[in-house]
Amino acid sequence: MQEKQATIYLDNASTTSLDSKVLEAMLPYFKEQFGNASSIHALGQTARVAVEKAREQVALFLNCKESEVYFTPSATFSDNLAILGVVRVAQKKGIKPHIITNVIEHPAVLEPIKHLEKTGQIEATFLPVYQEGIVKVEDVERAIKSNTCLVSIMQANNEIGTIQPIDEIAQVIGNFRGPKKYPLFHTDAVQAANYLDLNVEKLGVDLLTLSGHKIYGPKGIGVLYVKQSTLLEPIVFGGHQEAGLIPGTENVANIVGLGKAIELVKSSKLKVQSLRKLRDKLIDGILKEIPQTFLNGSREQRLANNANISFKGVEGEALLILLDQAGIAVSTGSACSSGSLEASHVLMALDCGKERAHSAVRFSLSKNTIEKEIDYVLNVLPKMVEHLRKISGFKV
Amino acid sequence: MYYSKTILKRFLSPKFMGKITKPDGVGNTQNLKCGDVMKIYLKVSKKQGKEVISEIKFETMGCGHAIASTDMICELALGKTLEQAKKIKFSDVALKLGQMPPQKLHCSSLAQYALQQAIFDYEKKHLKPKATPKKN
Numbered sequence: 456m457q458e459k460q461a462t463i464y465l466d467n468a469s470t471t472s473l474d475s476k477v478l479e480a481m482l483p484y485f486k487e488q489f490g491n492a493s494s495i496h497a498l499g500q501t502a503r504v505a506v507e508k509a510r511e512q513v514a515l516f517l518n519c520k521e522s523e524v525y526f527t528p529s530a531t532f533s534d535n536l537a538i539l540g541v542v543r544v545a546q547k548k549g550i551k552p553h554i555i556t557n558v559i560e561h562p563a564v565l566e567p568i569k570h571l572e573k574t575g576q577i578e579a580t581f582l583p584v585y586q587e588g589i590v591k592v593e594d595v596e597r598a599i600k601s602n603t604c605l606v607s608i609m610q611a612n613n614e615i616g617t618i619q620p621i622d623e624i625a626q627v628i629g630n631f632r633g634p635k636k637y638p639l640f641h642t643d644a645v646q647a648a649n650y651l652d653l654n655v656e657k658l659g660v661d662l663l664t665l666s667g668h669k670i671y672g673p674k675g676i677g678v679l680y681v682k683q684s685t686l687l688e689p690i691v692f693g694g695h696q697e698a699g700l701i702p703g704t705e706n707v708a709n710i711v712g713l714g715k716a717i718e719l720v721k722s723s724k725l726k727v728q729s730l731r732k733l734r735d736k737l738i739d740g741i742l743k744e745i746p747q748t749f750l751n752g753s754r755e756q757r758l759a760n761n762a763n764i765s766f767k768g769v770e771g772e773a774l775l776i777l778l779d780q781a782g783i784a785v786s787t788g789s790a791c792s793s794g795s796l797e798a799s800h801v802l803m804a805l806d807c808g809k810e811r812a813h814s815a816v817r818f819s820l821s822k823n824t825i826e827k828e829i830d831y832v833l834n835v836l837p838k839m840v841e842h843l844r845k846i847s848g849f850k851v
Numbered sequence: 852m853y854y855s856k857t858i859l860k861r862f863l864s865p866k867f868m869g870k871i872t873k874p875d876g877v878g879n880t881q882n883l884k885c886g887d888v889m890k891i892y893l894k895v896s897k898k899q900g901k902e903v904i905s906e907i908k909f910e911t912m913g914c915g916h917a918i919a920s921t922d923m924i925c926e927l928a929l930g931k932t933l934e935q936a937k938k939i940k941f942s943d944v945a946l947k948l949g950q951m952p953p954q955k956l957h958c959s960s961l962a963q964y965a966l967q968q969a970i971f972d973y974e975k976k977h978l979k980p981k982a983t984p985k986k987n
Contacts, residue, residue: 770887772914776854776862790885791914796957798886813886846868846918848890848910 462782463828467669467760468613468646468819469786473712474671480715481673484708492705493696502707509714516717517663517680518654525679525697526710530645530666531563533679536701537641537662538567538607540687542577545604545637552604555638557582557590558804559614564607564643565800578602584804588617588752596627603638610647610658614788614801614817615752616761618651625659636686645669649720649822650727650758655680662687665717667709671822672716676709723822731759733829734820738762740833745840746851751802751815760820763788763802765811766840768849774816777839783832788815854915855950862915867925869908876973878965882957887913889921889965895973901932909965916948916955920962923947933970939963 464472484505490498492506507521514521527533538554545552554568558581572579580598582590590608599606606628611618621642628640641662644653648670655663661683667676681687684698693702742748747767766774771789778785788799790813802812818832844851854862871892878891894906907929909921923944928936941959945951951959 768912770913770917773862773918776859776915780859780863789914791887791917796882796885796954809886846865846910847888847912848870849912 463831464784465818465820465824465828465832466784466786467821468616468817470668470674471671471821472823473673474716474719476719477672477712477715481708481712484711488707490707492707493694502705505707505711506705509710512714512718513665513678516653516720518656519680519682523680523682523684525681525700526705526713527677527679527697527701528703528706529675530643530664530669530677532701533664533666533677534561534563534607534641534643535567536679536687536690537664537681538564538605539571539690540700541605541639541641541662542571543688543690544686546576550602551576551578553578553580553600553602555580555582555595555598555603555606555608557584557608557619559584559588559612559617559801560607560609561613561643561645564609568607584617586805586807587756588612588615588801588805589756590619590624592620592623592627595624596631599628599631599638605637605639605641607641607643609643609645610651610653611644611758612752612801613646614799615763615805616646616758616819617752618647618756618758621658621660629659636683639686646758648717649723650760655682665713667713667716670713670716670720671723673709673712676706676713678713726822727759730820730822730824733824733826734760734762736826737818737820737829737832738764740829741836744833745837748840749807749811751805751807751811760824762818762820763815764818765807765815766843767810767814768847768851769814769840769843770847771814771816773843774814774839777843778816778832778836781835781839783835786817786819788817789813853950853952855948857949858916858919858951861919861922861948865909865918865922867908867922867929868910868918870910871906871908874969876969876971876976878967878969878972880961880965880968882961885913885957887911887917887958887961889913889917889961891921891925891962891965891969893969893973895933895977903930903932904928904936905930913958913961914955916951917958917961919948920944920959921965924959924962924966928966933973937967937970939966 490502492502571577639661645666663680665678668674751763771787772791790798798812874892876893896905944959
């Protein structure tokens with residue numbers, strides 16, 4: 456609720472808290488070092504150095520060249536640039552381009568593709584993900600055509616945390632591509648960055664999206680890794696910044712923050728095992744203590760911090776509000792909270808029925824989550840579910 | 852999503868939740884789009900020759916606004932004659948709850964429909980139907 460500050464924050468797939476080391480790194484660039492990174496004078500050059508240092512930090516993390524790292528205003532912008540930018544170049548070949556994606560992508564990927572399809576500019580294939588929430592490599596293989604210019608498959612899903620076989624998909628694409636330029640392979644790695652290996656060489660991707668605020672960095676900053684910039688055209692026009700691909704004065708403080716945040720991911724990755732243990736305690740505790748509860752998406756191929764669970768006979772938003780009253784922040788895929796009255800497209804794609812989507816709650820842990828917090832959730836949750844089932848008349 | 856204090860209070864401790872074991876009328880309705888389900892149970896007794904709602908309970912599988920809406924419509928309908936109760940509109944519910952976000956108005960309209968269905972069910976069993984419920 457708006458009056459009460461959440462004390463147990465389990466909504467880290469929505470956004471993470473800013474790491475204090477990140478904040479510290481950012482602070483000088485708001486006031487003392489306010490220069491424009493494009494200015495020639497000393498103030499400008501200090502800002503430039505800071506931006507380039509962040510680029511180096513990102514390049515190190517992705518195992519790529521610094522010239523392949525582009526800063527964007529958001530991950531949504533990165534996804535749009537990857538898709539629209541590639542299509543603009545591909546269209547010049549005189550063939551209607553084809554894009555392959557899947558049904559559980561983030562709207563930042565799905566919507567530009569749907570827009571291009573609706574306006575007759577491309578052909579699109581939306582692959583299924585089955586009950587486990589995972590794309591089948593052979594489906595990608597079957598879908599590739601001679602006019603396929605781009606395959607866009609997220610590394611890990613934001614709602615159910617399922618991990619896609621990116622390196623295997625890259626291999627299939629590589630086999631088809633041979634010495635040709637297309638298809639290119641894009642992955643939205645926004646949710647994966649904290650937990651998985653994002654070495655672009657190993658993954659075999661041509662384009663990769665990152666976000667600042669999912670890795671304990673600032674909001675309003677993203678990255679697009681671009682292997683070959685000649686295969687991409689800008690989608691907005693202006694100055695020469697980011698090699699003309701993303702015009703607009705660099706957001707120096709945010710760029711510095713993202714660089715620092717990405718540097719810190721390495722140390723937080725050491726804690727992934729203990730985080731997974733906590734998450735497993737939460738999942739097992741709920742499934743064991745509360746009857747008629749179900750985990751959505753694959754248990755094994757899943758990010759270490761994600762638990763997405765349906766509580767039969769309970770509507771997700773109602774449970775969210777009860778949890779919020781107890782100081783626990785989560786999110787839901789329920790239609791009630793979507794604004795459009797449509798249940799989450801991700802949960803609906805799992806083919807488990809509308810009711811299960813309607814009763815789903817996502818718990819996403821962070822590097823700061825402690826066992827005491829999970830114990831508290833497991834302590835208060837059964838009574839809340841019982842209360843709501845009493846109201847709904849659901850008999851276990 | 853905004854939850855006003857009134858709605859929160861109703862949602863956290865609804866006054867009319869539950870089931871009537873031998874109801875005179877039951878309304879069972881579902882919003883096919885969002886998936887919310889509402890049930891309203893009625894007991895009707897005669898008072899000075901008029902049929903009056905003497906007991907009312909609900910079961911709702913839905914969000915806080917849906918639960919608060921059903922609870923409020925039960926309160927508005929209790930003690931009313933069937934003719935009066937039929938005239939209760941979703942806007943009356945929303946007005947009573949105060950500060951209902953526009954995207955949640957359909958919750959109160961589902962509650963109106965559930966009540967009308969319960970009355971219709973009673974009339975079907977006990978009298979000749981006078982009117983079919985209209986969905987708003």
